Amino acid sequence: MAAGSSRRPRAASRLRGEVLVIGGGMVGLTLASALAGAGLEVILVDRVRPESMTDAAFDGRTSAIAYGSQRMLAGLGLWPRLADAAQAILEIRVSDHGSWLFLHYDHRDMGSRPLGYIVENRDIRRALLAHLATLPAARVIAPARVVAVDRDERGVEARLEDGRVITAALAVAADGRGSLTRRAAGIRVTEWSYPQTGIVCMIAHERPHNGIAHEHFLPAGPFAVLPMTGDRSSLVWTERTALAPAMLALDDDDFTAEIARRFGDSLGRLEVVSRRWSYPLSLMHAERYVARRLAIIGDAAHVIHPIAGQGLNLGLRDVAALAEVVVDAHRLGLDIAQAPVLERYERWRRFDNLVVIAATDGLNRLFSNSLPPVRLARDLGLAAVNRLAPLKRFFMRYAMGLVGDLPRLLRGEPL
């Protein structure tokens, strides 16, 4: 494209694209795939070497991919690379500690499709990187560090630590919860931390999980066992931050015993088959999603409690909305970063993200609590939701990513 041609590009030290994506996590990679697949010249920069992003040690976490997100990945041509690594969730059983009441979501209530999938983050990254490599309009620059991003009415100019300069019409910050790009742009955030730590590991078990996900509410917070391919499950254990170090320091036998004590023996004998990761839980929401020639997406814009497994899905919904407004503008020959284009993205995503932020925060506060009246109220609430089929279906459709004014990608349509 002609944008930026007046800046006299010099040899190899200047790179020109239409969109610069800063951050090569799952959300940044998906955006780059969507835009490059639609013919926009995309340059993605990440601090980490791509090969190491797919190591087990880099990130042992798993992500829940809601049905709507799966449809989008399929529409982008990514699903064939992921299908073998994805475990379908057929049922979700939500239970409250020490109570006989529970909420049961069954995919058969919604037709034949699964409620979602559990996939290891590194498998998602591997699939996205392999897909990007097939797109001539995409270029991945890693490892490299962006040290400055200048944005004005003419365009974006980003400097890398090694002196290279990248010019583009639009910059997208997908550089995670601590986004330096967001900070440098002066976009403030609302945030608070929970007195909880997430402990994550992978377990193998004796008996098959049959595609059932369990969410068990304990006084310290939710304890989730999510089905993975093979007789494995991913454990997301929310613990009081004060107790977490002690749990993490246990030897394998004692650590496994703590898991079994919380989860029971419905899957038979358990064995921890990965290292243990832990991270402090917090909530964060950026006050703006856009600035001049800049959009922020995914964890750079919002971090939520993992209670409902919606983190990546929110990021993918950001991708679907941003890709749609940018591609539409591009096809009309409009400046893809002009304010009305970016503001449409912001309006589209902000409300939905706020709803999910509020819901996950509320759920966590409601359930990480052992006061008897609160417990009684929530048990009655769970039982009521379980009996009210329309309400339950609405929650299911919401969690599956099928509610609201959906971008084309989430409807399973091409961009």
Place this chain on the structure above:
Amino acid sequence: MARAASRNTAARSGHSTVDPEEIARFTALAEAWWDPDGEFRPLHRLNPTRIAFIRDRVAAHHRRDPLKARPLRGLTLLDVGCGGGLLSEPMARLGARVTGIDAAEKSIHIARAHAEQSGLSIDYRHATAEALAQDIIPGGGGFDVVLNMEVVEHVANLDTFLAATSALVKPGGAMVVATLNRTAKAFALAVVGAEYVLGWLPRGTHDWRKFVRPSELAAGLRPHGGEIREFTGVAYNPITDKWGLSPDLSVNYMAFAVTGKGK
């Protein structure tokens, strides 16, 4: 006029020979023109609908996919009454080789300043269609596409203007026209509503008596080989604050015309 036209012919090859002082002087004005919430907001809101119509019809005329990258690649396009370049720039990004003319010299300066900012190479000239026809036709034939968007309702003599702009279309080329119909509804909405009630446009922007009926447009183009293939209405939805195509031609409408090959 002749002097201005010849000076600008020298500047044809693009913005590299443009006087930097001139660019600096007009940059602020260009920003105002291009401010999507500024004085020209109505035009910015209307733009996606106009561009999509031009892109889709021209691409179809050349049997191209309008959604593929640069669907107007290689086509020569003249934007008559280009103003600050709100249509010329998107057309250039879609691949067309664009010439923009406007009778207002200030608009041309603004358009040049903005194209320079956008890094786009567009041949802007302070000229009228009539003068350009004399200047360009003997040597080069004409343009693949001529855009007459929101200009015919402002010209002094419709027939002369349509003759001049038709002459600028290459045989087998296309012309797209957008204008306002001379109906009571158009008077109520486009003059009273847009200028006096909503204040979208400066008062006096439009003279209802100069509005053009679709039949008059067709009759004006026919003697010059132009045949209208399609009329479409353009309607504003106040709830979504969006413009879109509509079957109702009674206020804003657009026409796609093709010029015979054996012109």
